[in-house]
Amino acid sequence: MFWKKDPSVVWERKNIDDIDFSRLNVAIIGGTGGIGRAISRELAQRNASVVVVGQTFKDEEMKDKIKFIKADLSLVSECKRISHCDEIPYEKLTHLIFTTGIFASRQRQATSEGLEKDMAVSYLSRYIIFHDVAKRLGIARAKKDNLPKVFIAGFPGNGQVGDPNNLNSDEKKYNAYTTHMNTVAANESLVLDAKDRYANIDTFGLNPGLIKTSIRSNLLGSDSYLGRITEWIISWTCQSAEVYAKTICALMMSPAIESRSGTMFSNKGDAILPTPGLTKDVVEKFMESSELLVEKALQNQSSSTSSNE
Ligand SMILES: NC(=O)c1ccc[n+]([C@@H]2O[C@H](COP(=O)([O-])OP(=O)(O)OC[C@H]3O[C@@H](n4cnc5c(N)ncnc54)[C@H](OP(=O)(O)O)[C@@H]3O)[C@@H](O)[C@H]2O)c1
Numbered sequence: 478m479f480w481k482k483d484p485s486v487v488w489e490r491k492n493i494d495d496i497d498f499s500r501l502n503v504a505i506i507g508g509t510g511g512i513g514r515a516i517s518r519e520l521a522q523r524n525a526s527v528v529v530v531g532q533t534f535k536d537e538e539m540k541d542k543i544k545f546i547k548a549d550l551s552l553v554s555e556c557k558r559i560s561h562c563d564e565i566p567y568e569k570l571t572h573l574i575f576t577t578g579i580f581a582s583r584q585r586q587a588t589s590e591g592l593e594k595d596m597a598v599s600y601l602s603r604y605i606i607f608h609d610v611a612k613r614l615g616i617a618r619a620k621k622d623n624l625p626k627v628f629i630a631g632f633p634g635n636g637q638v639g640d641p642n643n644l645n646s647d648e649k650k651y652n653a654y655t656t657h658m659n660t661v662a663a664n665e666s667l668v669l670d671a672k673d674r675y676a677n678i679d680t681f682g683l684n685p686g687l688i689k690t691s692i693r694s695n696l697l698g699s700d701s702y703l704g705r706i707t708e709w710i711i712s713w714t715c716q717s718a719e720v721y722a723k724t725i726c727a728l729m730m731s732p733a734i735e736s737r738s739g740t741m742f743s744n745k746g747d748a749i750l751p752t753p754g755l756t757k758d759v760v761e762k763f764m765e766s767s768e769l770l771v772e773k774a775l776q777n778q779s780s781s782t783s784s785n786e
Contacts, residue, residue: 480634480684486740486748488733493523493723496730500619501525503572504565506606509534509545511690512630513576515722517543523726528565531577550577550602551588553774560609567610568617572729574628575603580696581656585646589781590774593646595653595695597774599660603629604667604767611675623735624679627671628725631664633682633741638662638754641762644770653696665741665755666763672739679738682751683725686744687715716744 498520508517509531521527521542534545546564548555559565567573581595588597607627615625639662643649646656664682671680689712697704724746734740743749 479636480741480743480749482743483740483748483750486733486737488728488731488746488748490746491727491731493519493727496523496727498523498525498726498730501571501729502566502569502618503574504528504530504567504570505574505576506530506550506559506603507575507577507630508543509536511576511692512685512688512718512721513574515718516574516576516725519719519722519726530559530565551592551594551597552778553590553592553597553601553605553771554778556602556605557609560606568613568615569619570615570625571618571623572626572628573607573610573614574630575607576630577602578630578660578692580693581646581653581660582695583653585651585656586695588774589778591645591777592770592774593656595656596644596646596660596663596770599631599657600663600667601767601770601774603664605771607667607671611671611678614678624677624738626729626734627678627680628683628729629664629668629680630683630685632658632661633665633668633684634743634749634752635661635684636752636754637665638752638759639666639763641666641759641766644763644766645773662752662755663763663767665752666760668741669739669751669755669760670764675738679734679736681734681738682741684741684743684749685721687711688718688721688744689715690718 503525505513505517507513508529517527517529528544530546530548548559578599586594637658639659668680668682689708728746741749
């Protein structure tokens with residue numbers, strides 16, 4: 478990993494068993510798998526109120542503690558439904574966490590709204606939901622001594638500047654790695670933009686490093702030999718999602734991150750510096766291109782609806 482530590486943000490690592498999570502009200506978009514699921518289980522076991530959004534709920538035995546909302550977040554229409562869903566108490570939330578993700582496949586995949594699938598799931602879904610709910614996030618939370626907090630998982634601080642002019646991977650020859658790294662740069666830009674855009678929210682980037690999950694299955698195949706050996710190596714050389722989740726849950730509650738919006742955190746929870754090439758101009762360009770892409774998807778959706786009528 479190539480990130481550099483940010484010495485200006487240091488937090489005390491408290492034992493997670495000594496932290497009271499009972500006043501937390503958390504929504505985890507992408508909380509049905511991998512890292513998001515591990516965080517949701519950790520928080521729910523510690524009496525936080527937890528809502529997860531994803532495709533398939535795998536924690537039936539915890540359904541009295543974790544509320545599940547099903548959605549296909551590759552679709553802009555579905556993201557809009559989720560950002561206006563009454564079952565997610567955005568006004569009361571203390572924390573909103575984004576862990577939705579896939580890895581771009583070898584051949585470009587497009588959604589029915591004409592979006593490259595990795596960009597749609599791993600970045601644009603976050604852009605849409607975050608921007609739609611930001612003004613009302615946490616305004617009715619029980620205790621107002623801390624700002625509501627948004628955590629955006631990705632791969633920040635690793636030097637990826639992406640290409641905001643090719644957000645849909647349709648302007649240049651398609652490459653899965655380049656496409657995924659564009660989602661990485663876009664997510665880091667989302668954090669850097671939110672720091673200035675939303676004074677009412679603290680927004681943070683999370684870089685989990687490598688963790689054994691399902692994230693690479695869209696690229697390597699869910700049951701291929703390469704996929705299995707890759708995840709096996711990662712499981713032996715890197716921390717588990719459950720260990721990482723404990724670090725992130727403790728980090729979420731640390732007073733040291735209060736008003737430190739825009740900070741990124743490494744796999745060990747250390748504050749790290751943002752990618753130097755993501756200047757204000759580049760970040761603005763990512764936000765402009767995101768808005769245009771959302772409009773394009775909505776247009777594609779309405780023209781396909783009217784042609785079906
Ligand atoms: N694991 C790593 O090595 C690694 C490394 C660097 C960064 N990250 C980042 O960490 C974050 C979490 O990744 P992960 O490793 O936990 O991945 P994961 O195990 O594949 O989980 C991804 C989550 O996204 C959801 N999701 C995927 N497609 C969706 C769709 N169309 N609609 C709704 N939800 C959808 C999944 O829901 P279902 O399971 O219900 O389909 C799941 O909850 C991502 O931002 C990833 O880029 C991970």
